Amino acid sequence: MVGKIIGDKVILEGxxxxxxxxxxxxxxxxxxxxxxxxEACYLLEKERIEVGKGRKKISLHELMQYAVDNIxxxxxxxxxxxxxxxxxxxxxxxxDFLLYERGKRPPAEPAFLVKAVSERATFSIKDVSxxxxxxxxxxxxxxxxxxxxxxxxxxxxxxxxxxxVNESEYEGEITILHDRSIVFDENLMEELRKGFIGRDFxxxxxxxxxxxxxxxxxxxxxxxxxEEMDKKEFLTHVIEIQPDIKGRLKVYKDLRKKGLLxxxxxxxxxxxxxxxxxxxxxxxxxxxHVVRSxxxxxxxxISRAIxxxxxxxxxxxxxxxxxxxxxxxxxxITP
Amino acid sequence: MVGKIIGDKVILEGxxxxxxxxxxxxxxxxxxxxxxxxEACYLLEKERIEVGKGRKKISLHELMQYAVDNIxxxxxxxxxxxxxxxxxxxxxxxxDFLLYERGKRPPAEPAFLVKAVSERATFSIKDVSxxxxxxxxxxxxxxxxxxxxxxxxxxxxxxxxxxxVNESEYEGEITILHDRSIVFDENLMEELRKGFIGRDFxxxxxxxxxxxxxxxxxxxxxxxxxEEMDKKEFLTHVIEIQPDIKGRLKVYKDLRKKGLLxxxxxxxxxxxxxxxxxxxxxxxxxxxHVVRSxxxxxxxxISRAIxxxxxxxxxxxxxxxxxxxxxxxxxxITP
Numbered sequence: 001m002v003g004k005i006i007g008d009k010v011i012l013e014g015x016x017x018x019x020x021x022x023x024x025x026x027x028x029x030x031x032x033x034x035x036x037x038x039e040a041c042y043l044l045e046k047e048r049i050e051v052g053k054g055r056k057k058i059s060l061h062e063l064m065q066y067a068v069d070n071i072x073x074x075x076x077x078x079x080x081x082x083x084x085x086x087x088x089x090x091x092x093x094x095x096d097f098l099l100y101e102r103g104k105r106p107p108a109e110p111a112f113l114v115k116a117v118s119e120r121a122t123f124s125i126k127d128v129s130x131x132x133x134x135x136x137x138x139x140x141x142x143x144x145x146x147x148x149x150x151x152x153x154x155x156x157x158x159x160x161x162x163x164x165v166n167e168s169e170y171e172g173e174i175t176i177l178h179d180r181s182i183v184f185d186e187n188l189m190e191e192l193r194k195g196f197i198g199r200d201f202x203x204x205x206x207x208x209x210x211x212x213x214x215x216x217x218x219x220x221x222x223x224x225x226x227e228e229m230d231k232k233e234f235l236t237h238v239i240e241i242q243p244d245i246k247g248r249l250k251v252y253k254d255l256r257k258k259g260l261l262x263x264x265x266x267x268x269x270x271x272x273x274x275x276x277x278x279x280x281x282x283x284x285x286x287x288x289h290v291v292r293s294x295x296x297x298x299x300x301x302i303s304r305a306i307x308x309x310x311x312x313x314x315x316x317x318x319x320x321x322x323x324x325x326x327x328x329x330x331x332x333i334t335p
Numbered sequence: 336m337v338g339k340i341i342g343d344k345v346i347l348e349g350x351x352x353x354x355x356x357x358x359x360x361x362x363x364x365x366x367x368x369x370x371x372x373x374e375a376c377y378l379l380e381k382e383r384i385e386v387g388k389g390r391k392k393i394s395l396h397e398l399m400q401y402a403v404d405n406i407x408x409x410x411x412x413x414x415x416x417x418x419x420x421x422x423x424x425x426x427x428x429x430x431d432f433l434l435y436e437r438g439k440r441p442p443a444e445p446a447f448l449v450k451a452v453s454e455r456a457t458f459s460i461k462d463v464s465x466x467x468x469x470x471x472x473x474x475x476x477x478x479x480x481x482x483x484x485x486x487x488x489x490x491x492x493x494x495x496x497x498x499x500v501n502e503s504e505y506e507g508e509i510t511i512l513h514d515r516s517i518v519f520d521e522n523l524m525e526e527l528r529k530g531f532i533g534r535d536f537x538x539x540x541x542x543x544x545x546x547x548x549x550x551x552x553x554x555x556x557x558x559x560x561x562e563e564m565d566k567k568e569f570l571t572h573v574i575e576i577q578p579d580i581k582g583r584l585k586v587y588k589d590l591r592k593k594g595l596l597x598x599x600x601x602x603x604x605x606x607x608x609x610x611x612x613x614x615x616x617x618x619x620x621x622x623x624h625v626v627r628s629x630x631x632x633x634x635x636x637i638s639r640a641i642x643x644x645x646x647x648x649x650x651x652x653x654x655x656x657x658x659x660x661x662x663x664x665x666x667x668i669t670p
Binding site: 061065068074075076118119120144146149152175178179180182184198199202208209210211225241242263264267268270299301304305307308311312 | 380396399400403409410411453454455479481482483484485487510512513514515517519533534536537541543544545546560576577598599601602603604605634635636638639640642643646647
């Protein structure tokens with residue numbers, strides 16, 4: 001029997017219907033087999049079915065063109081669907097795709113929700129966050145199709161981190177210059193070296209504005225021109241130089257509370273590299289990039305960030321700062 | 336003798352003047368020694384001079400604060416200057432810094448122009464390009480100071496590339512779907528496989544819009560719904576999907592003329608990965624990112640791009656597209 005195009009579906013009757021459902025779990029079987037155009041193209045490409053429009057059999061080329069004209073982002077969906085099928089998985093059409101573990105099929109539960117996305121689409125952290133919610137118990141897999149049709153998969157989830165670095169209170173004086181501070185106070189210098197905060201600057205210790213802001217909340221005094229600077233005045237000064245300090249500081253403090261020690265991640269293009277233990281000869285396993293919930297970027301930028309993180313054996317984590325902080329990890333995997 | 340602050344200089348008289356000039360080439364010697372505040376801070380930190388303001392000797396802390404108040408971006412300049420001096424180089428103050436090869440000093444010519452830049456500054460490709468011009472015969476070294484005071488150096492220059500991949504003319508038909516094309520034409524498929532263009536798609540060959548646009552200029556016909564598409568209409572369609580295609584295509588064609596073969600660099604967050612030889616089991620030594628001359632980015636993004644390129648053993652090259660194309664390479668080095 002030749003499958004018939006009806007709207008955005010292909011309807012298959014006769015024994016091909018149950019055969020295609022049984023072998024590979026294609027379509028929805030209800031006497032007839034109703035195939036999504038993505039499924040129908042795949043089966044036609046594999047020469048497992050024939051498809052007709054009116055009385056005329058049509059070619060793969062014609063069916064693909066028909067699908068392009070009728071399904072938004074058809075090529076992107078098709079490339080991801082096809083790739084997963086070629087890898088031997090059962091994939092069901094739903095909103096997006098439902099992917100089963102290797103060897104599994106319904107009535108088992110699908111293990112992944114798969115989103116097929118064009119590299120030309122905009123990355124929006126808010127969308128990614130809501131996709132995670134949508135996936136519920138399932139894991140979220142984002143398949144990005146590049147312009148040449150190659151696909152990169154990102155396993156995406158809410159991430160929890162914790163470590164063993166204790167917090168302390170600090171007494172003593174920090175001298176702010178302009179866009180960084182120096183500690184000339186010997187007791188405080190010693191405490192900071194014990195706490196792995198700041199960086200040696202000759203005989204002294206240099207602090208970033210971020211570290212200065214944190215220490216101010218932990219009891220240290222800020223001096224400007226030998227006079228104590230009021231905390232509010234200090235924060236106004238910092239915001240002028242680093243407008244996004246509030247979000248970053250919020251994440252910095254939250255990470256510290258989890259026993260983690262953030263240091264600048266500038267060399268990796270992220271806000272923080274994060275240690276779980278005292279950073280003497282230990283590896284920082286996470287890169288944390290702080291973003292607002294309105295954050296958007298190109299997928300190429302995200303791809304670069306994740307690829308770089310992996311190349312230095314770190315996990316790439318976006319800290320989405322709203323009322324709460326959501327840590328979202330994207331990890332490149334091969335299904 | 337105690338050096339005297341006069342405006343934004345420190346003036347040293349007596350035998351300290353010639354001693355400090357002779358040992359390390361600090362300042363401008365003209366009977367007296369005129370030191371830039373950057374130089375004076377360094378010598379004071381090293382306890383090689385004393386500095387007075389009025390009748391009072393001042394501390395490093397006070398001199399640094401004075402310098403912060405009088406020299407724009409003093410901390411950034413100081414950290415780079417200090418780092419290069421600590422590495423044992425002679426550095427002279429000019430517009431920015433003039434750096435001599437190890438063991439060299441005036442009257443030798445400086446080997447590098449060094450720009451000291453805060454990670455918070457905006458990366459502008461136009462500025463970088465004009466800095467290369469400004470450096471002239473010297474090499475350009477950009478020192479980026481991160482918030483914790485660590486410095487990353489980028490050796491930056493106009494870059495020339497060439498390869499051994501020949502161009503051809505192409506006959507035959509390409510079927511455009513929406514955001515990519517498929518070649519069902521067997522002769523053309525064979526030619527494309529020989530020319531390393533496109534990617535296998537089952538029995539067929541899939542092309543990116545970029546490749547399709549290139550092939551259209553090289554003689555191939557574009558079909559849409561089995562009808563030939565006019566080149567202008569095709570370009571309008573492509574621009575709708577990929578607004579920056581013109582600049583990218585210009586660079587693609589220029590690279591092809593140089594015997595190079597560009598493929599998508601999406602996995603590396605760049606527009607192209609570029610091969611010098613047929614890409615069967617060969618390494619693509621370059622990543623090329625196409626930008627307009629108005630392109631701006633954060634230095635963190637640039638840092639990430641370069642770091643990723645190096646981690647996969649590639650050179651990071653920005654193709655600045657104006658009337659001509661300028662290829663600018665940034666390479667991370669340790670001085």
